[in-house]
Amino acid sequence: MKKIALLFIALFIIACGEEKHDLVVKTHIKGLKKGTVYLKKVIDTSLVTVDSMVVNGNPQFELYSDLESPEVFFLYLDKNSSEEDRITFFADKGITEINTTLKRFVFDAEINGSEQQKTLEEYRTVISKLNTRNLEIIKENFEAQKDRDTAKLSALEKEREGALRRKYLFTVNFALNNKDSEVAPYLALTEVYNAKVNLLDTINNSLTPKVKESKYGKQLNNFIKEIKEKE
Template identity: 35%
Template sequence: MSKKIILLALICISLACCNEDKKENSNLHLTGNIEGLSQGKLYIQQVQDSSLVVLDSIMIKGDSKFDSYLNIESPEMLYLFLDRGQTNSIDNNLPFFAEPGEMHIETTLNSFFADAKITGSKNHDLYVEFTKMRSKFNEKSMDLVEKELENLKIKNKNNIDSISSEANKLTRKKYLYVANFASLHGDKEIAPFLALSEIADINIRYLDTIDSKMNPEVAKSKYGKMLKSYIEERKKSETKE
């Protein structure tokens, strides 16, 4: 047997052992299918210290199906990035609220973001529900921006003031919706996540309410601990002012 064959065999054994170790040490099995993708690279990313860090990379060669074994501290937002060899855009990056267990992502190459259907995570189901309402708020906000620009052109101050007042009311309504949504779902990690990502600058009493609604498991999660720490820092900062 030649040295090359022996070396190749050792590499295969080593890779097989690594894969088995990865499975044994994982608490999340992610499977998926990207219809239309025959060749490319996928990255599963996690936010660490405000930067995206790669947890796993997957080569696609001929088969559009993929799977990955991951270990996460607690349910959290991860990102499935598709390397198209082009500039990063919203249709290259797919956020999904990961939970330990079995999860599945089904989407297409042509509409990677829009066609995505993600199953296996109660947190992600709630995130989808939330984003639908957030889209409605964003659409209303864009309508107001367009109206404001039109009135700026004709210098109609009365209308501009009215639109500005309406925009402020819409923002308050959106913040209250997020705070209420998070408070209602204190048994899921999406509650502290939304508090931190969507309404971090809201009146501190609303954050306190969300914090008080979290169950013990959520309070000990990654986002639960981050929210508690953030509230403490804000209170210290506001006391000094």
């Protein structure tokens, strides 16, 4: 019995000695032999490194950060070259798992963790289609300018304006439909920040109390106040 008691005491001491982290990012980069990985987030207006890992042979590792409320983090990979890749993800307290490859660091990224990340991915799936068409419009506009096709240029401009309106309306509606997620104020601040203030107000007023008290909830409220003070 004494041995068992001593074992429990030893385990308790070890557990107490372990450093607790709000966020644990478990990462596996297939094919990575050597390089440095950085975990970053925006503090005030600066992109700050909160943790880093020098990889030398083991492609599996963990990165850590403090976290008061769900927010966006960035996983950077410096492959000892002039190239630098970045994975953007929405994290909440607990464990986020990121599995990807060295060759296609961003495009192969599979992220499992927060509900906010799932919501953000849902938004990106739809908005990527709109962004693809916008790129096509830019290419067609360039060709029309070379051909001096004024009719085509006029039609493309109308389509561009329509696509922009659809993006804004979709983003606002998506935020309203996800008013209980920190993704809502984040999208307002990053995707439609230059929209009319009444649209931003609509999103802000719809947020649940918990989301209003989050990092992006507070930032959106302050952002709207600043706009109104300048008007």
